[in-house]
Amino acid sequence: MDSEARFLRYYDRLRDEINNAYTHYEIAKCLRQMSHSRRKDYMDALTFFSLTTTANLFETVMSINRFIDMHRDSLHLDTFFNFVQNNLDLFSTEAFKRRLSEKGYDKEYCEDFGRIHKPITKETIVRDKAKIESLPIRNLKGWRDKKLAHIEKRFVAKDIDVLKKYPLTVTEIDDVLRTLHEILDRYRLAFDGVGWVLGLPPTKPQIEHIMDSLEVNRRLQHGR
Numbered sequence: 493m494d495s496e497a498r499f500l501r502y503y504d505r506l507r508d509e510i511n512n513a514y515t516h517y518e519i520a521k522c523l524r525q526m527s528h529s530r531r532k533d534y535m536d537a538l539t540f541f542s543l544t545t546t547a548n549l550f551e552t553v554m555s556i557n558r559f560i561d562m563h564r565d566s567l568h569l570d571t572f573f574n575f576v577q578n579n580l581d582l583f584s585t586e587a588f589k590r591r592l593s594e595k596g597y598d599k600e601y602c603e604d605f606g607r608i609h610k611p612i613t614k615e616t617i618v619r620d621k622a623k624i625e626s627l628p629i630r631n632l633k634g635w636r637d638k639k640l641a642h643i644e645k646r647f648v649a650k651d652i653d654v655l656k657k658y659p660l661t662v663t664e665i666d667d668v669l670r671t672l673h674e675i676l677d678r679y680r681l682a683f684d685g686v687g688w689v690l691g692l693p694p695t696k697p698q699i700e701h702i703m704d705s706l707e708v709n710r711r712l713q714h715g716r
Contacts, residue, residue: 495579499575499579499679499683500683502575503572503676503679503680506569506572507676509555510555510556510669510672510673510690513552513555513559514669514673516551516555517549517669519548520545520548520549523541523545524545526541556672559672560624560672569624569672569675573617576612576679577617580611580612580613583611583612583679583682585609588606588611588682588684589602589603589605589609591683591685605685609685610682611682612678612682616678620675620678623675627667627668628664628668669690673688673690676688
């Protein structure tokens with residue numbers, strides 16, 4: 493497999509991971525919001541919705557950890573950075589224009605986009621690594637190691653709340669996901685100009701449909 497194919501394989505693997513994390517987190521946030529805005533409907537299936545919210549939140553944390561963990565054999569962001577650093581020529585402006593030309597674009601088009609192309613450099617990688625280190629990664633790993641992968645005896649014995657010991661806010665998790673997305677997108681844009689809009693299927697309408705069904709059922713039970 494040549495270096496260009498390897499990059500695309502790495503990118504697709506990491507993109508799938510961040511998309512998975514984003515999707516599960518948006519579902520968890522939506523359910524949490526509806527626990528307040530549609531309290532009666534939420535309470536009709538409290539156990540189901542509570543467990544579903546928790547499961548999606550935990551999958552978010554696990555997926556982010558797979559993305560950033562530097563001590564695993566599988567692909568993660570540090571492996572990706574090392575590959576890019578050893579293949580910086582893949583992200584040069586000349587390589588970028590060549591790929592556009594191979595897609596069938598004329599010379600003028602390639603030159604125009606070549607002028608606004610931002611190549612990846614060693615400095616780019618250093619800055620992106622610093623951004624990763626500035627994120628609340630320690631707490632994400634705390635959630636995984638103490639709560640998700642296994643529960644340590646000392647946590648059970650002392651009744652320690654993992655979420656209190658390793659606090660994370662909604663805004664912080666949003667920042668982690670957005671930062672990882674932006675970093676990953678930067679390298680793909682430098683490679684061949686392909687960008688990704690972070691999004692997901694219309695999850696909220698689907699959940700609202702479930703809530704509507706619960707509301708109708710409750711009204712029927714009460715003869716209203």
